[in-house]
Amino acid sequence: MQVFPGIRRTTPSPSLSARLRIPTKPKTPQRRHLCFASSDGGGFGLSVSDGELESRGFRVRRTAAGLDVESLNEVFARVGFPRRDPARIRRALEHAGGAVVWVEDARSKAEGRPVAFARATGDGVFNAVVWDVVVAPSFQGMGLGRAVMERLVAELRGMGVSNIALYAEPRVVGFYRPLGFAADPDGIRGMVYSRKNQQKKRR
Numbered sequence: 137m138q139v140f141p142g143i144r145r146t147t148p149s150p151s152l153s154a155r156l157r158i159p160t161k162p163k164t165p166q167r168r169h170l171c172f173a174s175s176d177g178g179g180f181g182l183s184v185s186d187g188e189l190e191s192r193g194f195r196v197r198r199t200a201a202g203l204d205v206e207s208l209n210e211v212f213a214r215v216g217f218p219r220r221d222p223a224r225i226r227r228a229l230e231h232a233g234g235a236v237v238w239v240e241d242a243r244s245k246a247e248g249r250p251v252a253f254a255r256a257t258g259d260g261v262f263n264a265v266v267w268d269v270v271v272a273p274s275f276q277g278m279g280l281g282r283a284v285m286e287r288l289v290a291e292l293r294g295m296g297v298s299n300i301a302l303y304a305e306p307r308v309v310g311f312y313r314p315l316g317f318a319a320d321p322d323g324i325r326g327m328v329y330s331r332k333n334q335q336k337k338r339r
Contacts, residue, residue: 171302171309171317172324182286184279194251194280195242198291200229203238204248211250211272234258234265235291237284241275252280254288256300264292266302285315301326 186196197203205222213219229236234256241251251272258264266288271281292300303326304312309319 171304171312171319172300172321182283182290184283189239189283190242192278193241193243194239196283196287197238197240198236198287200236202248203229203236203250204246205229207246207249208238208253211253211270212268214273215270217268217270228257229255233260234297235288235295237287237291239280239284251275252284254284256288256292258292258297260295260297262297263299264297264301266300269302281311282315285312289315303328 189196205225209219209222209225236253236255238250238254239252240247240249252270252275254266254269256264256266266285269281269285271284289300300317302312302317304319309317313319
């Protein structure tokens, strides 16, 4: 599962379901890997079609239209993400400049509730960064995390975007490798602006 600032860590488990879980807060900082999709197009294909997912009771969505942001926030909270201001989530989705893919439970009476979600931001031409890859705990282990990631990469590749990056903790890098991502290629390391470091410099 993708990891972003503020995400916490749980005890690792060998199962795919547990690996997709977003962690609880670590006692010591961990180095996050910067992962890039390989330039040979790896990860473009789909391991399961939309029709197959629909036969299992899931509906794939490729835009933010109809997405219940409050329900998305609930999924974020359940996997360990901090809750976010719904208005800010909507703004982020409106200005994505990349792609959004989510899956809803077609058997649910309430529409627009995601059980799996992923999005990417970027310039829509050259570069994109993947964020917020989540699967609701009760739907983990069903291949939905892979399904949304495959479609997200396919959407970006379809735009002609060749440079796709994401940040991941070492224990989940293995989830992204089969999707065409390589960790720290050619020694490239990710850097994140830190207000804490800036405050230390001013002292």
